[in-house]
Amino acid sequence: MVDLALTNGTVVTMNDRREVIKNGAVTIEGNKISDVGKTDEIKEKHEIDRELDCRDKLILPGFVDSHVHLGQALIRACADDMSLVPWLNERVLPLQGIGYQEGDGKLSAKLCALEMIKSGTTTFIEALLHGRYIEEMIEGIVESGMRGAISKSIMNRPGYADQPEAIPECMREDGEKTLKQTEKLIDKWHGEANNRIHIWYGLRTPGGATVDFYRQAVRRAKEHGTGITIHLAEVKEDVRYMKKEFNMTPMEFMEHCNIVGRNVTYAHGVWLPEEDYKRIKKNRCTVSHNPASNLKLGSGIAPVPEMLDAGVNVALGCDGGPSNDNYDMIREMKLAALIHKGRLLDPTVIPAETTLEMATVNGAKATLWRDNIGRIEPEKLADLIVVNLNKPHSAPVRNPISNLVYAAHEGNVETTIIDGNIIMENRQMKNLNEEKILNKVKKLAPEIDQRLDLKIDTRWPTK
Structure with missing residues (x-):
């Protein structure tokens, strides 16, 4: 007996042959995909407990967001039109470090999960959670039903690049304490919620840790068989710092600190030099491309087509x-597909199909679930989404991948399934109370600003 069958849809499998099956069906038993094929054939083979008709809709693997800050959803729009270092140290870190009180972190995580689920993300890599309220954020993700790698902040210096005191006092952490906290989190949470939760090491950007401390953290991550993520070459200052202090390129420095391997994801990579691409490929690391963030902060545009051409796994x-x-x-897919065409004056670079690969199979490779998500195949985990392109802004459909990337938005996602469970159906949330979360957010946001005596509003006169 098949628990659930998605039928009559266009199945974008993302398998090795990148097959697209029209009038296709996917069956789910427990938390895994059990069969994929034409709807008529699937119905002949299986007795189905529940059928979800996906006529004129796409059935896709859930998206994998390879760089997320759960704790920042609640401070959206707090620091517009600022460059990275003052943005971080004057607004983002103080608002989380001083502005947040007990329960606020969990609310931020739930708000973030709510948006991700409603826009088709089923798995994510959280980049850098601090010690305060980290467990309540994990609890929020468990309750949401999402699959996520939660990275604990690892640091033993308060610096950022060549600014030795850049990190505000409220967000500074003792090095050994961060390692012990991470190990406690691993013992308690890694593999919990039917293996939907993983605990990673979130290494501070170079300047925030010594070489020996980085090596110690990497060694412990390997001992625990878990992942590592670090912001790398996001801004020019990062590259200048590594060159000035160590006479190394970013990847030479990563190799020097042993921050390499299949379990390592570098966020941003905007200013990675060409000579580093081969090192990234050789070490089987992943680069997480974040075009919107890099543009808004004026950090630059990562050389993604060049990295892909060099064989780098870019998520x-x-x-x-x-x-x-x-x-x-x-x-994010649309932006990633467009900005490189403009940068290189070449409309053929980063086609829609490539950006969908970045959002699914490439993202999956960055995680410890790499062999079980990102594709629609038997025995893979049932992390799936149903997308309706029959909307005024995304119809008519000629090439469904093109319509998805260039014309769709989060409102096209109708159903999200994670670990075999329907988390959202017909845009209605199952695990999270959307109205309750939004009401709490509306009330709490101004309170958080007031705790830091911040008044954030439009530059125009408001009566």
């Missing part, structure tokens, strides 16, 4: 509420 990420303002991977 896609939305980053955080204050740097992107959205956690919508469909919007």
Whole structure:
């Protein structure tokens, strides 16, 4: 008996042959995909407990957001039109470090999860959670039904690049304490919720840790068999710092600190030099491309076509509420597909199909679930989305991949399934109370600003 069958849809499998099956069906038993094929054939083979008709809709693997800040959803739009370092140290970190009180972190995580689920993201890599309220954020994700790698902040210096005191006092952490906290989180949470939760090491950007400390953290991550993520070459200052202090390129420095391997994801990579691409490929690391965040902060545009040509695994990420303002991977796909055409004056680079790969199979490779998500195949985990392109802004459909990337947005996502469970159906949330979350957010946001005596409003006169 098949628990659930998605029928009559266009199945975008993302398998090795990238097959697209019209009038296709996907069956789910427990938390896994059990069969994929033509609807008529599937119905002949299986007795179905529940059928979800996906006529004129796409059935896709859920998106994998490879760079997320759960704790920043609640401070969306707090620091517009600021460059990275003052943006971080004057607004983003103080608002989380001083502005947040007990319960606020969980609300931020739920708000973030709500948006991700409604826009088709089923799996994410959280980049850098701090010690305060981290467990309540994990609890929020467990309750949401999402699959996520939660990275604990790892640091033993308060610096950022060549600014030795850049990190505000409220967000500074003791090095050994961060390692012990991470191990406690691993013991308690790694593999929980039917293996939907993983705990990673979120290494601070170079300047925030010593070489020996980086090596120690990497060693512990390997001992625990878990992942590592780090912001790398996001701004020019990062590259200048590594060159000045160590006479190394970013990837030479990563190799020097042993921050390499299949379990390592570098966020941004905007200023990676060409000579580093081969090193990234050789070490089987992933680069998370965050075009909206990099543009809004004026950091630059990562050389993604060049990295892809060099064989680098490039995934896609939305980053955080204050740097992107959205956690919508469909919007991010469109931006990633467009900006490189403009940068290189070449409309053939980064076609729609490539950006969909970045959002699914490439993102999956960055995670410890790499062999089980990102594709629609038997025995893969049932992390699926149903997308309706029959909307005024996304019809008519000629090439469904093109329509998805260039014409759709989060409102096209109708159903989200994670670990075999329907988390959203017909845009109605199952695990999270959307109205309750939004009402709490509306009330709490001004309170958080007031705790730091911040008044954030339009530059225009408001009566």
